Amino acid sequence: MKNFKLPEQLVLLPYMAKWLVLASVVAVLAGTASAFFLFALDWATDTRTGHPWLIWLLPLAGFGVGWLYLRFGQQVEAGNNLLIDEIHDPKSIVPLRMAPLVLGGTLISHLFGASVGREGTAVQMGGALADQCTRLFRLKPQDRRIILMAGISAGFASVFGTPLAGALFGLEVLAIGRLRYDALLPCVVAAIVADQVGLWWGVHHTHYLIPAIPEVSAWGLTAMIIAGALFGLTGKVFAEATHALGHGMKRLIGYAPLRPFAGGILIALAVWLLGTDRYIGLGLPTIVEAFEQPLPAYDFVGKLLFTVASLGSSFKGGEVTPLFYIGATLGNALAPLLNMPFSLLAGIGFVAVFAGAANTPIASTLMAMELFGAEIGLYAGVACVVSYLFSGHTGVYAAQRIGQHKHREAPEGIRLGELRDYRRQRREQARATREGKRS
Secondary structure: OOOOOOOHHHHHHHHHHHHHHHHHHHHHHHHHHHHHHHHHHHHHHHHHHHOHHHHHHHHHHHHHHHHHHHHHOOOOOOOHHHHHHHHHOOOOOOOOOHHHHHHHHHHHHHHHOOOOOOHHHHHHHHHHHHHHHHHHOOOOHHHHHHHHHHHHHHHHHHHHOOHHHHHHHHHHOOEEOOOOHHHHHHHHHHHHHHHHHHHHOOOOOOOOOOOOOOOOOHHHHHHHHHHHHHHHHHHHHHHHHHHHHHHHHHHHOOOOOHHHHHHHHHHHHHHHHHOOOOOOOOOHHHHHHHOOOOOOOOHHHHHHHHHHHHHHOOOOOOOHHHHHHHHHHHHHHHHHHHOOOHHHHHHHHHHHHHHHHHOOHHHHHHHHHHHHOHHHHHHHHHHHHHHHHHOOOOOOOOOOEEOOOOOOOOOOOOEHHHHHHHHHHHHHHHHHHHHHHHO
16 A cells, blocks of 8 residues: 655644744733833833933933843843844743843833833843743744744834734844745744734834825935935944944943943933933934924934944843934935935835844835835835945844845854954954965
């Protein structure tokens, strides 16, 4: 009797059932955590706005969070980079303490006036909660990688209300130029369910209005290429400046809690000298303004400097919402120069600076379509791809691997954070070789 094999589609059913259940469990946990976080974040922002004097307590708040991480959170201090490293090279379960530590640290940062975002918190909570399922369901290493990716997607989708972008972010953020399709179903399910869970809890996301999107034209696409290049360079400057300040603070200040203490003093003094709190917190009102009216051309510089100072001195939070602010205000400033509508270039900058800084052009394009409508897809796609190319081999996530280099040769599999040292060593070796030949 010949061996009978079931059709591939029937064999697929148990696999789909497993991941529908696992991804949904992760989504409920991540979506609920994100909803609580967003409600708490609204309270923190409203409290800070109503009590401007709280900015003077930012140094003490930073010291307190730094001490908590030094005492209880050294294993999870790497944040998003820890999740990315565990997906590439699984070692140990992400400690559950990552979730409450990053939640508390981010809320304190916002309450007292640091310029940080929120996606890092949601992603870390989603990843930490998802990894607890590894032990609960006794998952294999390959399945653990996938459930961590699903947790990242769920966290991102639920905090921004963009399920398709969230699903792709979990796939795209791991390695430049390479997607892992084995996690596609879990990431899509986790992102969609987590977004719905957040809505069920009553979460309301900010809406950005682009009244009319011009028809595609030669000049319109040219403007997107020019703007995309500038957005990519801005993302590159942001990422490199944040990493440089972080490394510099570690060299200068050995005791970790003193780094955010020093950064808090600098930020508080800057707010006092400028006489405005426009560049601290999330900055959502200014982002909305960028879609409605001309803004000062230097707004994007102010937000970039305050965010670099905050993240570089180890305040907890995320990079993405500040990148939205930087991109939207830069797009607003470029609009008259490129003869394009304010709202359109604000929307394009909103996603394109993020695309360059995070090396996620596909997720960023989908985010534009989810937030602003499908009609913006062509413009956003061009700008995000150009931004991705112009940002080079830099990024806000040092643990990102190079899966396929961009326009400049780079070794496959290397972490972005290690690329500079690798190239310096290669230059030194080449110099030593030349000197050896001359002698």
